[in-house]
Each structure stands twice: as C-alpha cells, then as structure tokens.
Amino acid sequence: GQNIDQPTEMTATEGAIVQINCTYQTSGFNGLFWYQQHAGEAPTFLSYNVLDGLEEKGRFSSFLSRSKGYSYLLLKELQMKDSASYLCAVPPDYGQNFVFGPGTRLSVLP
Amino acid sequence: EAQVTQNPRYLITVTGKKLTVTCSQNMNHEYMSWYRQDPGLGLRQIYYSMNVEVTDKGDVPEGYKVSRKEKRNFPLILESPSPNQTSLYFCASGLSLEEGYEQYFGPGTRLTVT
Numbered sequence: 001g002q003n004i005d006q007p008t009e010m011t012a013t014e015g016a017i018v019q020i021n022c023t024y025q026t027s028g029f030n031g032l033f034w035y036q037q038h039a040g041e042a043p044t045f046l047s048y049n050v051l052d053g054l055e056e057k058g059r060f061s062s063f064l065s066r067s068k069g070y071s072y073l074l075l076k077e078l079q080m081k082d083s084a085s086y087l088c089a090v091p092p093d094y095g096q097n098f099v100f101g102p103g104t105r106l107s108v109l110p
Numbered sequence: 111e112a113q114v115t116q117n118p119r120y121l122i123t124v125t126g127k128k129l130t131v132t133c134s135q136n137m138n139h140e141y142m143s144w145y146r147q148d149p150g151l152g153l154r155q156i157y158y159s160m161n162v163e164v165t166d167k168g169d170v171p172e173g174y175k176v177s178r179k180e181k182r183n184f185p186l187i188l189e190s191p192s193p194n195q196t197s198l199y200f201c202a203s204g205l206s207l208e209e210g211y212e213q214y215f216g217p218g219t220r221l222t223v224t
C-alpha cells in the first residue's frame with residue numbers, strides 16, 4: 001500500500017522562508033510531485049522529483065531523499081498569494097493508484 | 111489552449127437521480143483520472159484510465175462508473191447518487207509513465223446531493 005503524511009497547517013510571515021515536509025511509504029517509487037491548490041480551485045503542478053537532491057525553480061525548491069522516504073517543499077520570499085494548500089503526491093507504477101497526501105494549508109500573514 | 115474541461119461546474123440534485131459529469135482533454139493524453147476532494151480527506155482517486163477501453167478502480171470507486179470510449183473523453187457516472195457523494199470532483203489527464211503521469215486538472219465540479 002501507499003501512505004503519505006504532511007502537516008495539516010502552517011503559518012508564516014510575508015517575506016519569510018517556509019519548509020513543508022512530506023513523508024511517504026510506497027510499495028514502488030516513480031517520483032514525487034508537489035502541487036499547489038488555492039481554495040476552491042484545481043491543483044496546479046509545482047515540481048516533480050525522481051532523483052535525490054534539491055531542485056530549484058525560482059522561489060520554490062523541492063528536495064527528495066528516497067532512502068528516507070522524505071521530501072520537502074521550500075518556499076522563499078513568501079508572498080500573500082502563496083497562501084494555499086500544498087499537496088505531495090506519489091504517482092503509481094503501472095496499474096496502481098495515484099495517491100495524494102492530505103495537503104498542508106499554508107497561511108501567509110502580513 | 112491545452113486544457114481539461116468539466117461540465118457541469120456546479121450541480122445540485124436529489125438522491126437516486128442518475129447524473130453524468132463530463133470530462134474532456136485536448137492534449138492527447140492517454141492517462142485520465144477522476145478524484146473527489148473532501149475536507150480533511152484530501153484528493154482521493156475514484157477511477158483512472160490508462161488508455162481507451164482500459165479503466166481501473168481507484169481508492170473510492172463505490173457508487174461510480176466510468177467509460178473511456180475515446181481518448182479525449184472520460185465521463186463520470188453516478189447511477190444512483192446519495193448524499194455521501196456530495197463533494198468537489200476533479201478530472202485530470204496525465205503524461206506518460208516515464209513522465210510520472212504528471213497531471214493537468216480540470217476546474218472542478220461541485221456536486222450536492224440532497
């Protein structure tokens with residue numbers, strides 16, 4: 001089976017840095033996704049990590065450690081528009097379900 | 111414009127009245143999927159399709175049906191809706207296995223069953 005865990009809520013201040021963690025247990029591994037979802041809207045793609053290490057994309061970076069079953073999303077120079085839920089997800093091997101974590105709701109305060 | 115469309119966007123219906131939510135994508139993706147999203151439970155996969163005429167159950171398939179007669183369309187059918195199917199539904203289409211099935215989501219359908 002597959003299990004993904006994330007903190008439920010986080011709060012940070014505008015301009016700060018925040019790290020959102022994700023731990024997973026999967027029977028197979030085909031990479032890990034991070035999606036952003038504003039309230040009432042569809043999730044949108046942020047990053048996809050297949051190999052260990054840090055991948056940087058502007059203000060957002062994503063890290064993966066396959067041996068530890070651990071990933072994090074790092075958001076720098078937080079802006080009010082970054083207030084959203086952040087979902088980590090493990091894509092399936094052939095014939096398996098796509099599993100999403102419960103999501104972390106981030107509130108950015110002025 | 112590459113997109114996934116869903117219709118209707120909002121629907122209020124009564125218990126037992128059959129309904130269909132349509133989903134269409136114009137990106138020639140082989141992988142398509144339906145999710146429901148409920149507070150505290152996150153996104154849960156209902157059904158997915160690897161290609162035309164190939165469908166499989168996700169985590170929460172009970173009470174739903176799907177069909178994939180052509181590549182671009184993947185309708186979700188509720189034969190006899192019940193109040194516990196009140197939810198926000200998302201259709202998605204995805205890239206290949208080699209690309210991790212990166213998914214593009216439709217705008218969502220908010221369904222209320224009374």
